[in-house]
Amino acid sequence: MGWKRHRGEGKRIIATTSTRWVHRTMRHFLMIRLSPGMGIFAKIAVVYCASVSLVVLSMLYYYQALDFNYNLKYSMSIGTELRQRVLLSGQDTWNRSLDSLARLWNESLEGLPRIEIKIRNRWHWPFYSPSNPLMTRIEPHFNMTRIYTMQKISRNYFNPIRHVIDYRDLDAFRTNCNIKSFTMKNSTGENHKACDVVHTPIKHYRTCAVVGSGGILLNSSCGAEIDAHDFVIRSNLPPTIPFQKDVGRRTNFTAVNHARLMAVRKALKARNPAIRAAIFSRLSSSPGMVFSYSLTLADNKRNRRYLQSVYMIAKENKIPMIAAFSHQSYMSSKGLWSKMGGRRWTLPSTGLNMFGLATTFCDRISMYGYFPFPDVHGRPIPYHYYDGVRKPHSAHKMKGEFDMFQKLHRQGVLRHVVDKCDATI
Template sequence: MPFEFRALFLGIVTMIVVFVIIVDISEVEDAIANIGDSQKHYSHSSKPSRSAALGQSLRTTPHSKTEKRLSEPHSKTEKSSPAPHSKTEKSSPAPQSKTEKSSPVLHPKPDTSSSTQSTGNQSTPALPPAWAFNRTLSTLIRKNILKFLDPERDISILKGNLKPGDVIHYVFDRQSTVNISEDLYRLLPTASPMKNQHHHTCAIVGNSGILLNSSCGPEIDSHDFVIRCNLAPVEEFVEDVGRRTNLVTMNPSVVQRAFQDLSSEQWRRRFVRRLQDLSGSVLWIPAFMAKGGEQRVDWVVKLLNTHTVDVRTAFPSLRLLHAVRGYWLTNGVQIKRPTTGLLMYTMATRFCEEIHLYGFWPFHHDQRGRQVKYHYYDALTYQFTSQASPHTMPLEFRTLSSLHRQGALKLHTGTCTSPAA
């Protein structure tokens, strides 16, 4: 009897399960039918879908509210940033106006106007002679950059953020790491080297051969703050490039290219003398960007710790390069990796009111067709449009040229006659 009862019970349970499965299948079929009907009805509707509307908006109005929505993740990130970042933004100008939406600062295009001159196998843009500073646009650019980064904070990692032995992942090689040494830790600043700094005029000096015979040295030195790139020599070229230096960058590769990897006592003395010439400047060393320069960084920090050198060292934050690239990409400038010059301009907007650029010229000939060296101080050759290069220099130059024409910055690409007023 117990066996028969169990068999009966099992049969009832089986029937219930089968019934439930049939009901579920029926409901799924009804749902599929409803979805099909709604899609047919929606495809004949005059109102486009949200995704279709978004796609159309991006195609036809690149500066519309859609672009603002795409930037919102950065704004949310900013809300969680430390107080200095948010306080700075609060002191920025009023919310973005219609000028920002239509501003040709975004999506710069090649210059095809009559001001473009052909020089051999390339075309080089000729900048208009008249220039007036556009304070409104400059302020707007500063405000927008602050949505992505705060250069005062991101210019350097601080002592309180790391300790000896900490492991750092390289920015462009996340699989590779480096340990923070005692020597490097001693050189980390305790506060931002640009804290509370504000300057009326700043000069950013690139290293193009366009500076040779320019006589721009006195004009460059007349600016309130001078930024130079990659520890370029100045003493032999003072008339053209000036001498004043308030901040200078130094990629680890400079140690190999300009100082023979400090392979002898003579080269080490020459390197130390160059650092001593900086006399109180900020020495900005991108030590954690890519693997390969760690040994050169070690050599440099050991020399700095064992010699009397009056410099303030800075090591850029790990988020800086991606934040700068994100700003320009969001504004339609499709750069691969920002050059040192573009990095310095982006950061200088934080603490400089009026920015002047010298030695920015990514072309083999000047506007008169004369050959231009890649660097003003050596014989290095370079293909500005090389696919292997991580940089897009001509595109960056067109972007800066666009900003020049609008008065946001001033590009100096010719000779200088007298110091800036």
């Protein structure tokens, strides 16, 4: 016992001595007066330690953010894959489940008043607002598997980010971007960066109507069906209101070639007020319409001057129109038709280019007014529905394009309408 007590007292003595030594050392350290040189060195050391700590904390935050971003992208990719699987299956799991529940509910209520469960269209997957009954009727035509395959191909040639650029971004584009390659000027070699200083007014749409000017539209009664699409595309600003029963009146996007751009510019500057009023009315008939020049603009002073004139006059007269341009001509994407149609046309028609562009931002495309023949069922038809032109441009291979549209129609890639429409709901 004595030995144990002595050992315990020894521990207390050692602990007391060490505590006093620490206190004495700290008191001496605090009383140290540093020389000016040592003071500067101490400040530098403090700043350095603080900087290193901030860097370490920033790196930890950065890697944590990367990990979160990776998990988010992974979750989004899984969600996208599930969505595509549902779409490709052609089945509506959500509605099928509700149908089963409704049937079980009604069967379990023998002798009681029957209760109907109404299934609303807005709960389809992917969720979207109730579609027009006309669209619901035509959607079974499309083969989404083939459409997605086609979109992967066409997006290598067309892209609204490059081919439909807001005209207000022209100066930023010419200053910061390489016109031909659509890359930033300060990025070269393997580190080239896509031009990201421009914007497009085009979004992604479920249903699109690509409307030509063929005389096949006369007496077709397709106007209501055309206007029921989410997005309506036309070429060269044709008149619509006088023919709206057959061609519809909506226009969300119109691409014009060089001849039509000059004609629109001339009409806007005409001395005759009736001519100006007519072109103002046509440009204002669909508020928010995108008026796009389909040829190269940024490196062509004359074309740039023409489109600028149209843009300025429209702005001064408060015409609700969005002017747009392309970084290169739509004709530069001819390789697409070799892969899709097996032919490389030297001069694709505007309608063919409109279809190629539409495939990049629209899932279900219906085409109207593309019929190159002079008659149907023994009835003569004009080349355009609004004038007396009888023959197409000799450089366009319209019959070959027609055959390709028909082939894609049979495959469910597009819907090629060459007959009258059923306007009843």
